[in-house]
Amino acid sequence: MRGSMRGERRARRLPVAVRVAVGGALALLAMSAPAWADLKIGFVNYARLMQESPQAKVVQERLRAEFATRQRELNNEQQALKDKAAQLQRNQATMTPDQLAAAQESLRDGQRELSEKQNEYQDDMNARQNQELSQLQRVLVQVVQQYAQAQRFDLVLADGVIFANPAIDITGPVLQALQAANGSTAGHSTTRRR
Numbered sequence: 454m455r456g457s458m459r460g461e462r463r464a465r466r467l468p469v470a471v472r473v474a475v476g477g478a479l480a481l482l483a484m485s486a487p488a489w490a491d492l493k494i495g496f497v498n499y500a501r502l503m504q505e506s507p508q509a510k511v512v513q514e515r516l517r518a519e520f521a522t523r524q525r526e527l528n529n530e531q532q533a534l535k536d537k538a539a540q541l542q543r544n545q546a547t548m549t550p551d552q553l554a555a556a557q558e559s560l561r562d563g564q565r566e567l568s569e570k571q572n573e574y575q576d577d578m579n580a581r582q583n584q585e586l587s588q589l590q591r592v593l594v595q596v597v598q599q600y601a602q603a604q605r606f607d608l609v610l611a612d613g614v615i616f617a618n619p620a621i622d623i624t625g626p627v628l629q630a631l632q633a634a635n636g637s638t639a640g641h642s643t644t645r646r647r
Contacts, residue, residue, distance in 0.1 A: 493605060506593065
């Protein structure tokens with residue numbers, strides 16, 4: 454009988470301990486509810502800002518213009534090599550072995566040079582793009598912060614959010630702020646500083 458009473462006491466203690474823990478957790482939650490209930494939270498679709506803001510469009514156009522000449526030159530060289538390869542293909546039956554070997558070597562050298570130029574072009578473009586995007590990100594973050602402070606947001610989330618209720622999405626108003634900021638800085642150059 455004595456053993457069964459100990460078992461009953463343990464059974465009674467466990468629910469009491471659980472009740473106390475749950476009660477304490479609920480009490481803490483109830484006390485902290487007013488603190489988080491007054492939070493003003495917003496969400497910004499940062500990828501959308503990077504694509505649709507006027508500043509992003511300026512960066513894209515600037516990069517396109519900066520590298521357009523080199524891109525055209527590379528395209529022209531590539532077309533010239535294709536033409537040269539087609540001509541070699543057509544004429545190889547009438548060429549001497551020495552002429553054929555020289556033409557093939559010239560074609561390989563041209564392809565190697567073009568490949569090196571394309572790699573250099575891509576490296577230069579990537580470096581400039583990273584530089585411009587870094588500067589753009591600083592501008593976007595600054596405008597989001599200014600908007601959040603002006604609208605008295607306690608917290609603004611961006612990347613890494615799995616779901617955001619459209620009611621807290623402030624991307625549209627931030628885009629409008631970016632457009633306004635772009636209009637006020639239209640006369641100012643946003644090129645890189647050296």
